[in-house]
């Protein structure tokens with residue numbers, strides 16, 4: 272017979288990790304920042320850092336993708352306590368979806384109220400350019416349509432309800448705040464707002480798939496974020512989602528362009544300083560408004 276397969280974490284397992292972290296750091300984060308591919312440099316904006324390698328944290332999965340360092344960085348940003356994931360987990364790495372989203376519930380137990388979720392994404396909207404920042408206003412959850420949701424399985428009411436609402440997944444006030452911040456920083460020319468579609472990866476999309484996603488209403492495509500957002504909303508966090516358009520999706524059969532991870536990382540490096548200023552000012556304003564914009 273096959274050994275019984277693990278179906279998810281227990282409440283106690285999330286708690287073991289949260290308690291372990293709480294015992295090892297005095298930081299009590301209210302904000303979590305999840306760094307997308309090549310965007311780990313965002314953690315550098317945190318002061319008074321306490322850094323943990325994922326391999327040292329009980330129950331934590333390990334990062335396997337280039338551009339995801341695999342470190343949890345606690346620190347303060349403009350006086351506000353934050354925790355930053357330098358590296359996230361993706362379905363294509365072979366993790367079950369409940370492992371992909373494991374850190375989110377740990378953060379909730381640590382007291383996090385707001386999740387800032389970033390990613391690298393391919394632009395489907397023809398008005399988008401490489402290097403644009405896209406405020407995520409909504410998502411299309413393709414793995415979810417096929418039943419691969421992080422909330423599948425018995426629901427633990429201590430985290431949230433059986434049937435959480437997702438029509439307000441990406442907080443409108445936080446998006447407004449981001450628009451204000453971008454305007455003040457002179458970033459409006461490369462700021463967009465749109466719909467992010469998650470696919471399973473790791474292969475980049477075919478031309479026909481890109482056309483399909485665009486017709487479904489997606490402005491950008493990626494391989495992450497949505498699972499984390501669903502779990503964050505389920506447990507009552509406010510979510511701000513930000514995509515960096517690292518490449519243009521190939522939509523034309525005559526095109527010689529080929530999506531590739533190196534271009535994704537390179538665009539991240541080129542936009543690193545603007546992204547840091549954007550997130551830093553955004554968090555500063557959150558503080559000023561006591562998280563109520």
Ligand SMILES: O=P(O)(O)O[C@@H]1C[C@H](O)[C@@H](CO)O1
Nearest residue numbers: 307308390391494495532535
């Ligand atoms: O972690 P994110 O979603 O930013 O990473 C994207 C999707 C793939 O992991 C990778 C492809 O280049 O970048």
